[in-house]
Amino acid sequence: MKRSELFEQHEPPPFGLERLRARMTEDRLALARRLVLVTALASGVVVAVLARPRTKPIELTPSAEALLRSPNDVEGLAGTVVAPMASSNPNVVLVRVSTLE
Numbered sequence: 001m002k003r004s005e006l007f008e009q010h011e012p013p014p015f016g017l018e019r020l021r022a023r024m025t026e027d028r029l030a031l032a033r034r035l036v037l038v039t040a041l042a043s044g045v046v047v048a049v050l051a052r053p054r055t056k057p058i059e060l061t062p063s064a065e066a067l068l069r070s071p072n073d074v075e076g077l078a079g080t081v082v083a084p085m086a087s088s089n090p091n092v093v094l095v096r097v098s099t100l101e
Helices: 018-051 061-069
Strands: 082-086 094-099
Touching: none
Parallel strands: none
Antiparallel strands: 082 094
C-alpha cells in the first residue's frame, strides 16, 4: 500500500494560512502585553517596598543600663518601661523593655 492510499490529501480552507499567521501575530502581541504588565507590576512592588518609610531602631542600651543601676529609678527614659524577668540561671539577667516611641 502506498502512502497516498493511506492518507487522503485535503486542500486547506481558503485564506487559512493568512488567518493562521494573523492569529499567531495576535498571540505574540497578547504575550508581549502580558509580559509588559507583569514587569510593570513587579517593578511597582519593588518600588513600594523600597520607598516605604523606615522606622528608626530603638536603642535599648540606655534602658538596660538604667535597670542595672536601679530597677526602680529609670530617669531620662520618657515613655519607656523596664521590667526585670525571672531567670532559672543566676548568671543571666532578663529584662523586658517597652517603649512608646
